[in-house]
Amino acid sequence: MAQLQTLTNSQIEPIRFTSRVKLSTSLPGERIITLEEVSWHDNISDCWIVIYDRVYDVTDFLREHPGGHDVLLDYAGRDGTCAFRGSGHSKAACEALKEYLIGELPMTERLFRKPDGLKLIDIPK
Numbered sequence: 637m638a639q640l641q642t643l644t645n646s647q648i649e650p651i652r653f654t655s656r657v658k659l660s661t662s663l664p665g666e667r668i669i670t671l672e673e674v675s676w677h678d679n680i681s682d683c684w685i686v687i688y689d690r691v692y693d694v695t696d697f698l699r700e701h702p703g704g705h706d707v708l709l710d711y712a713g714r715d716g717t718c719a720f721r722g723s724g725h726s727k728a729a730c731e732a733l734k735e736y737l738i739g740e741l742p743m744t745e746r747l748f749r750k751p752d753g754l755k756l757i758d759i760p761k
């Protein structure tokens with residue numbers, strides 16, 4: 637018969653509640669956003685994309701994107717790093733990202749910007 641075990645506080649994983657609304661009070665650099673939360677923002681009126689482990693709300697950029705809105709929508713709610721990289725964006729495009737930054741992935745979900753992550757020399761600071 638299975639034994640019931642009492643857990644101490646330190647054994648219990650903290651639960652992170654994610655929000656489907658923008659938290660206007662938090663600074664982009666301080667806001668940790670999970671891939672699960674990003675996945676809720678996957679359409680033309682609410683479009684978030686992950687690039688180099690950072691999360692961008694590109695909803696207002698969709699109509700301005702020189703490469704068209706459809707390519708951005710292909711990655712709505714998902715990681716678009718390979719597509720962004722593969723389409724040879726300029727330094728100016730990397731700079732343009734900053735304007736749409738809303739947060740970054742938790743360390744456990746990152747691919748690049750973590751101590752043992754994939755090394756790329758040209759990830760924007």
Ligand code: HEM
Nearest residue numbers: 685694702703707708716719720723725726728729732733
């Ligand atoms: C989400 C953040 C993105 C930003 C801020 C962004 C920004 C830009 C900018 C400024 C350009 C003009 C050329 C340049 O300066 O490099 C451009 C072009 C382009 N982008 Fe993006 N881009 C983003 C994501 C993507 C993604 C995910 C794709 C997927 C394939 C993509 C595909 C393209 C293509 C194909 C062009 C070339 C358009 C042409 O020259 O006709 N972009 N982008």
